[in-house]
Every structure is written in structure tokens, then in C-alpha cells.
Amino acid sequence: NKIIRIGIVGYGNLGRGAELAIEKQSDMTLVGIFTRRAPSDVQPVFTNTHVYAYEELSQYQDKIDVLILCGGSASDLPQMSPELVTMYNIVDSFDNHAKIVDHLHHVQEAATKSGKVGVISVGWDPGLFSMNRVLGEIVIPDGGTHTFWGEGLSQGHSEAVRRVTGVKHAVQYTVPIEDVLEKAREGIGADLSAADRHKRVCYVVADEKDYERIEQEIKTMPDYFAPYETTVHFISEAQFLKDHQKMKHGGFVIRSGNTSSENKQAYEFSLALDSNPKFTASVLVAYARAAFKLNQFGETGAKTAFDIPLSFLSPNPEKI
């Protein structure tokens, strides 16, 4: 079996997680990290990991089989995924649910020109949770689906806040609304929106002169915050570094209903994550394997988690 040669694009929480996850794969090797910063400013986890400038990417097409894109969904991936799938098989974790279909079309259009595979919006939500929502609806056709996240740190929302001008550090915690959560377990409230089910709490480090503008920009941010009850706390850098370094998260998908007239069936998938980015990166690495295998089989174009057989994710498909 060929060793799959991986490149990581973007070195933040997810990029670091990908570097660690690749180390655990016997069928993969990390060729290098590509960053928009000066390579000397980026300290990889492993000292023998090469760091290159993003602009050098076009020179590695014969040395890399798949790129794992670890940029932010707020603004990086909409530009990077269509751009890089013209040269490489890619995987991304694009998670702005309101824009996933547009992203799929943009990657599809670019991938048909290059004959590469672009796996988009994988991770856990979108990703594993999406797969379980669909599977629940298929096997329990007459019922309702409930998705809850947290309480925990959303990387997508945290990254989106960090992109607001003047924000020096930021995290966002997603908090499920307790009574809605309890009713969901009784199968009540399937038609509620994510904003009916959760509140969002941000902790931000910035200059005081920018507080009012930053709070307003966060609360009105389309898709990520506008639909939600959102609280913004401004704290000192010292407090941030002391209290907000953990990235725990998790949640669950419940599907409950009837498979025939007289029964009550319940289907549940849950995650409890000590590190959101390290878990997500491990999912991305599995989909990098699938992107490579699909392309080897002659597949091209944009793919989501719904399009990819589980066997393509496995390092040992003969054993499953």
C-alpha cells in the first residue's frame, strides 16, 4: 500500500491537531505545513516538520497527494478550497451551514477542471453529526431530529470572532438551553432551530476603545451569531490565558419517532471531546485518506460525508 503524502494548509488549533493525527497514521507521511505567515514565525509540534510559505504551494504538486485545509471557515476556506482543488486533492471542515451548498458548487466547479477530489465540510458538525441526522431520518422516517452542542468551545465561532478587527484573543462557548434539552429527550421540539436550542457566550481581549464596535459586530454577524442570544464579555489577556485555554466540546444528535404505528424508537449519537480541534483533525485525516483513494479510483469533484463509503476512510478496509 502506497504511503499517502499529506500537506497541511494553515497552522492554528486544527493544523496542530492534524500534525498530531498524521503522526498516528501508518499509511501517511506529512510533507509539510504551508502558512500565510512567515514560516519562521510558526513553531510546529514536531521539530522535523517542514514549514513553507503558502505561496510555495504550487511547487509541491508532485510531492503531495492530499492537502488538509485548516484555515478558518469565516473567510479562509471559501477562498482557499476552490483555489487549491485546482492543483490538489483537498479536505476541508467548512462549517457555515448556511453557505455549505454554495461552497460545494464552488469546489465542484474548480475540481472538474483539475480532475481532483475536494472533500468539504467534514469534521463533526458538519460531518459526523450530519451523517447521523441523515441516517436517523432514513431509519425512523416518522419522527423528529434534535441537535445539541455543548456546553463547549466552538472553533468556528471562536475563529469568526478572532477575525473581527481589533480582537486580540477570543473564544466562544455554546450553551444548550436546559429546558429545551430536557424536552428534546422526550421527543418534543424537533422543529426548533439551533438558535432556539442554544445561547452563545464570547470572551474577548481587545482595547477598551473598540469594545462597543466589536460587541456590535459579533452580535450582528450573519449565520454565526445574529440568530442567537449572544453575550460578549471583555476580559484581560492575563485572565484569557489563565481561564480560556481548554477546548472541550461535544453534543448529540437524537432522532425519535415511529417505524410503524404502535412503537416509539429513539436513535442517539453523542460526542464528549476533551479537545475539539484534535478530534476534528482526526476526522479530517481519515477523509484525506478517502480523498486520495477516491481519486485513485478515478473519482473527481466535490464530495461531502454523504458521498463517501466508510470503507474509504479506513486504513484497513479488508478488516472491516
Ligand SMILES: NC(=O)C1=CN([C@@H]2O[C@H](COP(=O)(O)OP(=O)(O)OC[C@H]3O[C@@H](n4cnc5c(N)ncnc54)[C@H](OP(=O)(O)O)[C@@H]3O)[C@@H](O)[C@H]2O)C=CC1
Ligand atoms: N466541521 C467541524 O466539525 C469543525 C470545523 N472547524 C473549523 O476549523 C476552522 C479552524 O479552526 P481553528 O484551527 O481553531 O482556527 P485558528 O484561528 O486556530 O486558525 C485559523 C487560521 O488562522 C491562522 N492562525 C492561526 N494562529 C495564528 C496566529 N497566532 N497568528 C496569526 N494567524 C494565525 C492560521 O493560518 P496561517 O498559518 O496561514 O496563518 C490558521 O489556519 C474553524 O473556522 C471551523 O470552521 C473546527 C472544528 C469542527
Ligand SMILES: N[C@@H](C[C@H]1CC(C(=O)O)=NO1)C(=O)O
Ligand atoms: N463546527 C463546530 C462544531 C460544532 C460545534 C458547534 C457550536 O458550538 O455551535 N457547531 O458545530 C466547531 O467549529 O467547533
